Amino acid sequence: MKKIVFSRFPVLLMVIAMALPAAAGDMRELQIQAQEARQTLIRDAAAEKAAAEAAAAESRARIMKDRVSLEAAIAALESANRSLEKTVDTMDAEYRQLVDREGQLSEKLTRTDSMINELVGVIRVNAKDVDGLITQNLQSAMGGTPPSFLQAVAQESRFPGMDDVRALARGLLDQIETTSEVAMQKGTIIDRAGRDVDADVLLLGPFTAAYRIGDETGFCNYSAAGRKLYALSRLPTGRMQNHLERYMDGESDVVPMDISRGGALRQLTHELKLWEQVPKGGPIVWPILLILAVGILIVIERIIFLVRKHLDADGLVRTIESHCLKEDWPACETVCDRHANIPVARVVKAGLTCCDMQREEMENALQEAILREIPPMERFLSTLGMLAAIAPLMGLLGTVTGMIDTFHVITLHGTGDPRLMSGGISEALVTTMLGLTVAIPLMLSQTLLSRAVDKKIGEMEEKAVALVNIIHKSRGKR
Amino acid sequence: MRAGGVTMLPLALVSLAMWLLIVDRALFFRRLYRKNMPLNIASVHLRENRMPDPRRYCGAVSMVVAGFIQRRSNDRRLDRFILDETVLTINRSLNDHLAVIGVLAAIAPLLGLLGTVTGMIDTFDILSVFGTGNAKGMAGGISEALITTQTGLLVAIPGLYMKGFLDRRARNLQQRVARTGYYLRRQI
Numbered sequence: 001m002k003k004i005v006f007s008r009f010p011v012l013l014m015v016i017a018m019a020l021p022a023a024a025g026d027m028r029e030l031q032i033q034a035q036e037a038r039q040t041l042i043r044d045a046a047a048e049k050a051a052a053e054a055a056a057a058e059s060r061a062r063i064m065k066d067r068v069s070l071e072a073a074i075a076a077l078e079s080a081n082r083s084l085e086k087t088v089d090t091m092d093a094e095y096r097q098l099v100d101r102e103g104q105l106s107e108k109l110t111r112t113d114s115m116i117n118e119l120v121g122v123i124r125v126n127a128k129d130v131d132g133l134i135t136q137n138l139q140s141a142m143g144g145t146p147p148s149f150l151q152a153v154a155q156e157s158r159f160p161g162m163d164d165v166r167a168l169a170r171g172l173l174d175q176i177e178t179t180s181e182v183a184m185q186k187g188t189i190i191d192r193a194g195r196d197v198d199a200d201v202l203l204l205g206p207f208t209a210a211y212r213i214g215d216e217t218g219f220c221n222y223s224a225a226g227r228k229l230y231a232l233s234r235l236p237t238g239r240m241q242n243h244l245e246r247y248m249d250g251e252s253d254v255v256p257m258d259i260s261r262g263g264a265l266r267q268l269t270h271e272l273k274l275w276e277q278v279p280k281g282g283p284i285v286w287p288i289l290l291i292l293a294v295g296i297l298i299v300i301e302r303i304i305f306l307v308r309k310h311l312d313a314d315g316l317v318r319t320i321e322s323h324c325l326k327e328d329w330p331a332c333e334t335v336c337d338r339h340a341n342i343p344v345a346r347v348v349k350a351g352l353t354c355c356d357m358q359r360e361e362m363e364n365a366l367q368e369a370i371l372r373e374i375p376p377m378e379r380f381l382s383t384l385g386m387l388a389a390i391a392p393l394m395g396l397l398g399t400v401t402g403m404i405d406t407f408h409v410i411t412l413h414g415t416g417d418p419r420l421m422s423g424g425i426s427e428a429l430v431t432t433m434l435g436l437t438v439a440i441p442l443m444l445s446q447t448l449l450s451r452a453v454d455k456k457i458g459e460m461e462e463k464a465v466a467l468v469n470i471i472h473k474s475r476g477k478r
Numbered sequence: 479m480r481a482g483g484v485t486m487l488p489l490a491l492v493s494l495a496m497w498l499l500i501v502d503r504a505l506f507f508r509r510l511y512r513k514n515m516p517l518n519i520a521s522v523h524l525r526e527n528r529m530p531d532p533r534r535y536c537g538a539v540s541m542v543v544a545g546f547i548q549r550r551s552n553d554r555r556l557d558r559f560i561l562d563e564t565v566l567t568i569n570r571s572l573n574d575h576l577a578v579i580g581v582l583a584a585i586a587p588l589l590g591l592l593g594t595v596t597g598m599i600d601t602f603d604i605l606s607v608f609g610t611g612n613a614k615g616m617a618g619g620i621s622e623a624l625i626t627t628q629t630g631l632l633v634a635i636p637g638l639y640m641k642g643f644l645d646r647r648a649r650n651l652q653q654r655v656a657r658t659g660y661y662l663r664r665q666i
Contacts, residue, residue: 267607267615277599359559392588422606429599436592440585447581458570465563472559473551 123160123168130172136261137206138222138229139178179206184248189220190230201229202248208257208265210244217241217248219258219265234269280423281430282405284398288391288431292438295387298380299445306452309377311342313459317466320348324474329355343373347460351467359468366464373460377453381446388442395435402428483600483622485593486629492589493633496582499575500640507647510538517658521665523547538651539658541568546662557666565659569652576644583637590630597623 134140158164187201189211199211201220209220209229218236220229235241236256246252258264278285316335323331332352339345350369354362405424413420514537515523515530523530523543527550530540545564550557600619608615 267604419606422602425602426599426606429595429602433592433595433599436588436595440588440592443588444581444585447577451577462563462567462570465559465566469549469551469556469560469563472556473553 120160123165124156127160127164127168130168130175133175134171135224135227136222137175137179138209138220139181139183139203139206140227181205187229190228192218192231192233200248202244202255204255204257207259207261210248210255212245212248217244219244219268221262221265232265232269236268277426277430278434280426281398281434282401282427284394284401284427284431285434288394288398288434288438291387291391291394292442295384295391295438295442295445298384298387299442299449302380302384302449305377306449306456309342309456311339311344313344313463316345316348317463317470320352320467321470324470327474343377343456344460344463347373347464348467351464351471355471359472362468362471363464366468370457370460370464374457377456378450381450381453384442384446384449388439388446391439391442392435395432395439398431398435399428402426402431483593483596483626485589485596485622485626489586489589489593489626489629489633492582492586493637496579496586496633496637499579499582500637500644503575503579503644504640507644507651509536510541510651511647513537515539515543517661520658520662524662524665538568538655542655542658542662554666558663561659561663561666565655568655572648572651572655576641576648579637579644580641583634583641586633586637587630590627590634593626593630594623597621597626 160168181203182205183203185201185203186198188196189199189201191197191199191213197213199213202210202212204210209222211218211220211229211231216235218241219232221232222229236244240256243252243254243256247255278289316339319335320332323329323335329352333349336345336349336352347366347369351362351366354365357365402424405427406421407424409420409424415421513535515535517539520530520539520543524547527547529547530543542561542564545568546557546561549560549564551560597619600622601616602619604612604615604619
């Protein structure tokens with residue numbers, strides 16, 4: 001571009017010079033001057049041209065030099081570029097390789113991760129199991145390591161390391177060892193009044209614990225929450241206590257134990273004694289108990305009466321006979337007076353007072369005396385029989401009222417919960433039971449008592465006839 | 479026996495007592511039935527004032543004869559009354575224990591019923607603790623209920639039968655003793 005400007009400049013000047021004379025008046029002078037000016041201009045132009053050419057050559061040389069150096073630089077850069085591209089290629093290849101590798105490795109990692117998770121899960125489940133086993137075991141109430149590490153593992157607050165796994169195995173082995181033991185040791189338990197006391201504690205494996213405080217022997221229950229043994233609220237039966245005591249003293253190798261781990265013992269606590277069932281029978285129970293009380297009073301009164309009025313009638317008649325044959329009437333009367341409060345003797349005495357009479361009159365007098373003795377002997381017996389008959393009827397009445405209650409409950413609540421109905425049912429059953437338990441002994445004693453009274457009356461009749469015969473025998477001798 | 483619970487003990491006692499009395503009475507009546515003395519021989523004994531041989535005759539008639547001979551006076555009129563007395567004494571002794579056997583037989587089913595009720599109470603106790611789910615727990619009470627009822631009936635039915643049998647036999651013997659009394663009265 002620069003070159004073009006330089007080359008066009010003189011042409012422009014020439015055009016301007018040729019145009020000027022057309023405007024001038026003095027053409028000649030003007031031409032010379034113009035000629036001169038034109039020559040100077042040409043000279044200047046030539047010089048300028050030379051200088052320009054020199055500068056151009058110089059700049060061309062410089063440009064050439066620059067170009068060469070630039071080309072060298074380009075070549076260098078291109079070679080560098082090529083090597084870089086090569087590096088990039090190799091690195092690309094390496095990158096792809098690494099990506100592949102990363103893929104493989106992450107796949108492997110996920111596999112391992114899931115395996116570890118599974119393993120941790122198994123360990124946690126087992127830790128929970130072992131923890132439950134240890135806390136449920138009543139032997140841990142008597143010392144033993146607290147299983148806190150297992151809880152931490154089980155509650156996912158800690159990653160189970162190899163130490164924990166070892167501790168788990170150790171705990172499990174310890175459990176196996178201790179649960180196979182039957183041990184008798186001193187320990188603290190909560191007694192039936194709720195106090196902590198020291199007692200001899202007998203541990204039968206993981207099943208049952210029994211205790212002895214002084215002369216009280218009983219079973220213990222175990223509360224896993226407090227890790228404490230506490231005595232059952234109710235003592236076992238005497239037979240069971242005997243078994244336990246003899247086992248504790250080493251005299252026997254039989255011991256009652258509860259293999260249901262507390263279920264049977266809880267059932268023992270729920271068991272009701274007879275007198276505890278009585279209030280469950282409702283209002284009918286009290287009349288039945290009243291009947292029982294009255295009946296017992298009557299039976300006792302009658303037994304006392306009969307025992308006090310008992311006499312060896314055969315012996316009496318024999319004595320009377322021996323006196324009669326000697327006709328010693330006062331002696332006969334004193335014998336009878338000695339037993340003045342005994343019916344047989346009174347009857348015999350009534351016979352003796354009329355010993356002079358005819359046979360029929362004597363028999364009448366004796367019959368009268370016997371009839372006088374019968375009412376006090378039979379007193380209350382018919383009442384007793386009536387009570388014995390009423391008692392089961394009262395029980396039946398209680399049964400019916402209990403069933404009515406039950407059906408009320410059924411109409412209100414339906415049959416869904418048998419526990420609701422059990423109130424009425426237990427009333428029904430308890431009253432029936434009480435009615436029968438009262439009726440059976442009353443019935444038995446009523447029969448036996450009236451049998452005894454009948455026997456006494458028969459004895460009196462027999463002795464009366466015997467007396468008449470004796471008296472007539474002695475008269476016949478006369 | 480153990481499955482029946484507490485009621486089984488009185489049941490067993492009632493049964494034992496009842497059967498002891500039954501056996502005792504049955505043997506006694508059998509003795510009175512067997513080796514009976516014909517009435518004409520009895521009158522011979524009476525006339526000769528000879529005690530009957532206890533090895534040959536041990537029936538009801540010889541009992542009357544022996545009892546009478548022990549007590550007799552030699553007054554004919556009085557002897558008739560003494561014979562009446564003997565018959566009365568013997569007939570009274572025949573009814574011994576029969577009422578007790580009857581009441582024991584009557585009590586046995588009541589005891590069985592009592593066992594049923596206690597068994598049902600057990601069952602309902604378990605029902606109120608565990609609900610209806612625990613069939614095994616309830617089975618104990620139910621078996622108690624059934625076993626005692628069964629035992630009570632087993633004791634009562636033969637007992638009542640034996641009571642009837644012994645009653646008949648006693649009445650029979652009483653009639654025989656009374657007949658002997660009337661016959662011998664004529665002979666005196």
